[in-house]
Amino acid sequence: MSDRPTTTTDAGIPAPSDAHSQSVGPNGPLLLQDHYLIQKMAHFNRERVPERVVHAKGGGAYGVLEITEDVSQYTRASLFQKGARTESLVRFSSVAGELGSADAGRDPRGFAIKFYTDEGNYDLVGNNTPIFFIRDPQKFSDFIHSQKRRADNHLRDNNMQWDFWTLSPESAHQVSLLMTDRGTPASWRHMNGYGSHTFLWYNAAGEKFWVKYHFKTEQGIRNFTAEEADAQDPDVHIRDLYEAIKRGDHPSWTVQVQIMPFEDAADYRFNPFDLTKVWPHADYPPITIGRWTLNRNPENYFAEIEQAAFEPANLVPGIGASPDKMLQGRLFSYPDTHRYRIGPNYLQLPVNRPKAPVHTYNKDGGMAYYNSGDPVYAPNSVGGPVADPALWTGDTYGVAGEIVRSAYTLHREDDDYGQARTLWEKVLSDVDRDHMVHNILIHANAPEVTGDMKPRVVEYWRNVDKDLGDRVARGLGVNGS
Ligand code: NDP
Numbered sequence: 405m406s407d408r409p410t411t412t413t414d415a416g417i418p419a420p421s422d423a424h425s426q427s428v429g430p431n432g433p434l435l436l437q438d439h440y441l442i443q444k445m446a447h448f449n450r451e452r453v454p455e456r457v458v459h460a461k462g463g464g465a466y467g468v469l470e471i472t473e474d475v476s477q478y479t480r481a482s483l484f485q486k487g488a489r490t491e492s493l494v495r496f497s498s499v500a501g502e503l504g505s506a507d508a509g510r511d512p513r514g515f516a517i518k519f520y521t522d523e524g525n526y527d528l529v530g531n532n533t534p535i536f537f538i539r540d541p542q543k544f545s546d547f548i549h550s551q552k553r554r555a556d557n558h559l560r561d562n563n564m565q566w567d568f569w570t571l572s573p574e575s576a577h578q579v580s581l582l583m584t585d586r587g588t589p590a591s592w593r594h595m596n597g598y599g600s601h602t603f604l605w606y607n608a609a610g611e612k613f614w615v616k617y618h619f620k621t622e623q624g625i626r627n628f629t630a631e632e633a634d635a636q637d638p639d640v641h642i643r644d645l646y647e648a649i650k651r652g653d654h655p656s657w658t659v660q661v662q663i664m665p666f667e668d669a670a671d672y673r674f675n676p677f678d679l680t681k682v683w684p685h686a687d688y689p690p691i692t693i694g695r696w697t698l699n700r701n702p703e704n705y706f707a708e709i710e711q712a713a714f715e716p717a718n719l720v721p722g723i724g725a726s727p728d729k730m731l732q733g734r735l736f737s738y739p740d741t742h743r744y745r746i747g748p749n750y751l752q753l754p755v756n757r758p759k760a761p762v763h764t765y766n767k768d769g770g771m772a773y774y775n776s777g778d779p780v781y782a783p784n785s786v787g788g789p790v791a792d793p794a795l796w797t798g799d800t801y802g803v804a805g806e807i808v809r810s811a812y813t814l815h816r817e818d819d820d821y822g823q824a825r826t827l828w829e830k831v832l833s834d835v836d837r838d839h840m841v842h843n844i845l846i847h848a849n850a851p852e853v854t855g856d857m858k859p860r861v862v863e864y865w866r867n868v869d870k871d872l873g874d875r876v877a878r879g880l881g882v883n884g885s
């Protein structure tokens with residue numbers, strides 16, 4: 405008898421063999437009564453939950469947010485009070501590739517953080533870019549379809565990507581960032597994270613502000629060139645993060661916010677809720693509020709990372725949504741997909757369960773474990789939990805108007821290309837620009853990109869900047885200036 409525990413069925417019954425199924429004689433057929441074999445095969449058949457419809461490939465870790473500055477004049481959120489330390493989970497990911505896809509491919513990177521605050525979970529489900537490809541959720545599934553695989557040959561197809569992008573000129577700013585070397589980060593530790601959307605903050609007195617989040621890597625930005633990215637081990641980013649934390653090299657980010665007074669939004673030069681735009685730093689300088697450090701690896705990838713469920717609708721008191729249409733769409737989308745992907749009680753899994761107490765009248769459903777007891781209804785006169793009307797006034801603001809289907813009203817400097825142009829002309833170095841052109845040409849010279857598409861690609865980049873477009877034209881063999 406060894407010290408090792410005896411294998412059991414999942415019901416805890418000791419198992420007689422890990423190697424041999426029950427058969428009629430050594431060479432005969434197997435028996436249905438071999439429950440151990442049946443359970444093993446049946447459970448194996450159910451090992452996968454559906455992969456995330458986007459951001460399928462990723463990895464994550466636990467960490468802590470420490471607030472070093474007093475921003476109580478802007479928000480009453482407990483996690484952002486000076487001296488607060490909040491446990492958190494992050495999941496980094498690529499967007500378009502499937503569960504087994506290569507980490508280093510050209511893509512934005514997800515940067516989803518769950519803060520286990522004393523007032524419930526706060527999820528900041530951002531990316532490594534401060535902007536996005538589109539500004540209306542109506543287009544999200546179409547955009548993602550263009551990034552994934554064709555219906556006929558089941559291949560990814562750069563032609564359909566350029567088709568979507570050139571017909572959606574609001575994508576130009578994000579596609580510009582994507583085509584710089586920031587589209588192929590060297591590791592998750594060496595990239596910034598952004599909340600991207602504009603959110604509402606309100607303080608204890610009920611005063612409101614608009615806010616954007618920036619997590620600046622303290623490891624420094626480091627990217628792969630296109631050629632370096634191609635040469636990487638498919639799991640380079642998962643491995644890098646896991647090994648860094650394992651050896652005690654804990655990555656950290658400086659946490660900054662841009663604060664816009666509530667009233668500024670109405671006539672700011674850009675629509676501050678348009679997700680294809682940044683707020684230039686000169687207008688709203690980033691303020692450092694704290695530091696976020698990753699210090700612990702998960703022990704079980706499936707339980708803690710694959711089943712992690714982030715939702716932009718998880719906003720705690722002191723923080724609210726803005727009228728950003730993309731954010732509004734996301735408020736619905738994530739809990740909906742979690743109910744499908746994981747099940748209706750996904751918030752009861754240890755990784756998703758709040759550290760704050762849960763008092764809810766929701767009950768039952770598949771895999772209910774922390775199930776609500778009596779009373780099972782509200783209002784009740786038997787001491788059940790009651791909601792707090794003082795919370796009504798926090799995340800509110802006035803809106804009025806006809807019901808329409810319309811683009812955003814344009815602010816003074818709103819257009820599709822201006823901020824992409826600023827990036828190209830004022831921010832990128834000569835080397836960055838050379839690499840961006842090179843990366844565009846690799847992408848748009850793929851064999852499936854048609855002769856008809858190439859002039860549209862050139863036009864798209866000429867709208868950003870004439871010289872950029874001319875360089876792309878030369879590289880694609882498209883005539884005209
Ligand atoms: P600033 O000159 O004040 O800031 C430019 C910012 O661009 C930097 O602070 C840095 O932000 C980011 N950046 C620097 N190098 C690169 C690069 N190689 N690739 C991508 N981004 C880079 O100008 P503005 O605030 O007026 O912004 C100008 C343009 O910079 C914007 O149109 C946008 O394209 C880009 N940008 C702006 C950001 C913002 O929040 N204002 C954030 C990121 C990019 P960081 O350290 O956050 O990466």
Ligand code: HEM
Nearest residue numbers: 456459495514515516529530531536541544600733737741
């Ligand atoms: C994942 C929808 C825009 C960041 C997802 C998932 C869905 C989704 C359905 C899968 C979630 C899961 O299965 O767990 C949408 C919709 C969008 C949108 C409908 C727009 C209308 C954005 C934007 C960002 C973003 C703008 C970043 C600013 C992420 C991240 C994940 C994700 C980081 C992965 C979360 C994780 O690691 O589990 N999105 N998304 N998404 N999305 Fe979005």
